[in-house]
Amino acid sequence: MKAVVYQEPFTVSVQDVEDPRIEDPTDVLVWVTSSAICGSDLHMYEGRTDAPSGLVFGHENTGIVEEVGPGVASIKRGDRVSMPFNVACGFCKNCLAGRTGFCLTVNPGFGGGAYGYVSMGPYRGGQAEYLRVPFADFNCLKLPPGDEHENDFAMLADIFPTGYHGATLAQVGPGETVAVFGAGPVGLMAAYSSLIKGAATVFVVDRVESRLRLAERIGAVPVDFSKVDPIEAIREQTQGDGTDKGIDAVGYQATVPEGEEQPAIVLNQLIQTVRATGMIGVVGLYVPGDPGAPSEEAGRGELLVRFGKLFEKGLRIGTGQANVKAYNRQLRDLIIAGRAEPSFVVSKELPLEDAPDAYARFDKREEGYSKVVLKPGQAKAA
Ligand SMILES: NC(=O)c1ccc[n+]([C@@H]2O[C@H](COP(=O)([O-])OP(=O)(O)OC[C@H]3O[C@@H](n4cnc5c(N)ncnc54)[C@H](O)[C@@H]3O)[C@@H](O)[C@H]2O)c1
Ligand SMILES: [Zn+2]
Ligand SMILES: [Zn+2]
Known part of the structure; x- marks a missing residue:
């Protein structure tokens, strides 16, 4: 599959990487419909972290479930889902207290896990066609079927x-x-x-x-x-x-x-x-x-x-990192009820191929590039 891969400071490229697969019975694979670029990605992009080259970026992911591990109970193929940028287990002390940004299980020795982020564990990012989601019952928030409010829901993963x-x-x-x-x-x-x-x-x-x-x-x-x-x-x-x-x-x-x-x-x-x-x-x-x-x-x-x-x-x-799961269901319901429309920040929707240019422009805080949502699934949808 195609993915946005960090090369060196100020360079990302779109290249072929190995397809993700179900690794644990509690995983699902998601076909990514929206993956936004974040100011947090820019710290890595500018070489201001220890991000290694080869890292697949993308922690703000929305998509459709493609494949379901045998240990997943509540999510099925075809469900439309939003994934908090935090990867979390759901059963450690911090997760039980709602502090899923600081899960003790998914990235031991560090405060929490995330997709596609330096030091945040081995979870590949979703600026790619597919995403592996661990502990899927806990880490997937179900969205209404269809494609309504896609950019509003895309803001539920992080910002x-x-x-x-x-x-x-x-x-x-x-x-x-x-x-x-x-x-x-x-x-x-x-x-x-x-x-x-x-x-x-x-x-x-x-x-x-x-x-x-x-x-x-x-x-x-x-x-x-x-x-x-x-x-x-x-x-x-x-x-x-x-x-x-x-x-x-x-x-x-x-x-x-x-x-x-x-x-x-x-x-x-x-x-x-x-x-x-x-x-x-x-x-x-x-x-x-x-x-x-x-x-x-x-x-x-x-x-x-x-x-x-x-x-x-x-x-x-x-x-600290936001405990996304503490709020994402409630904020989703504000969107569904028409009481919140966070997509007002979205300035551009682009295919995955345009990521290198979008990173460069967002990094310069160029007009029109304040929040870019990549649409990796567009090719497949077409
Ligand atoms: N805690 C979390 O869970 C979490 C999640 C997402 C992002 N973040 C972090 O939030 C920060 C903002 O993210 P973003 O996507 O909005 O990034 P961004 O880089 O687009 O926004 C930062 C803004 O700060 C402005 N700025 C710079 N210096 C300033 C100053 N002295 N006074 C006022 N404004 C100033 C810049 O002009 C820019 O518009 C980043 O550090 C990002 O890593 C944290
Ligand atoms: Zn983010
Ligand atoms: Zn946990």
Whole structure:
């Protein structure tokens, strides 16, 4: 089958790889209809992780079940399914507590497993024609048959639940003010989720004009950090108090307005923006080791965070991979009920063959490439 394969920094190619097969009785094979490209893929694409060449990318997968292992009880051939980016067992301590991003079984010694991601276990990605899904009863979310809402459902594998997780970590509630840093797909989903949870005012900070316009379209207040100091701008619009809550949807590759990377800048800006005793949800990615870091300390994942200020203000922080399975069923039902339409972030649908070009353009944050959904199944469907 064809798949998107990482070669070296700034190069992916579409090539033939071995077809996946049922390896364990609890596996299914899925014919992939949608597999989105994520900002998380860009960290690997830019050589800012230890991703090995030959890795098949793709952790945001939706498709139709093609083959079912003999130990699978609830999923059958032909079912339309969404797979959380987290691969999880369903029976370990963390899975039982709903913390499926930190499954103790599928990738021992590391916090959790995922498809097509460095250090996250041996699970090949779904930017490919077919995907092997382990522990399928647990890892497949059934979708209504047909192809309705395909791009909305494609957001259920990662960014909609991840944005929602950011808002949940920050315990966003009705009537609150929230500052979201980053208007990439994850930041936009965090803002959207905060509004779903009843926030009164949501500020979204970024510098990319088209992304800020999308934030405005969903009812958030855009803040362009290349034009104003976001801390000051938000303070002014909150009677000097700062916001109740904050969400980091940028991560360690955050930049200053001039473009240079400063890995702790967003964390420090949130510490300044959120009012005393507020809460901060960090879903932007931070890594324990960064081969391309701007300083030796940052290379070891040691960041200059203003912890004294954090303590003085009594702030609380939640971090980590999103436990997609904790939210994906509920968010699916919001989509079905017509109460959420996360596909507003999708800017392009492309065949698998266009992945190399799409990666290059998304990496430059080019207009129209904010969320690309690859459609590997198109050839077969035709
Ligand atoms: N925790 C999880 O489970 C999870 C899941 C998916 C993605 N992520 C992470 O979330 C982050 C965002 O993902 P994405 O797909 O939206 O990526 P993205 O790269 O498209 O978006 C990041 C945005 O941050 C903006 N930005 C950079 N510096 C900034 C600053 N100082 N202030 C405000 N905005 C700034 C950029 O302009 C860009 O629009 C990535 O780090 C990704 O790895 C985490
Ligand atoms: Zn993702
Ligand atoms: Zn588990």
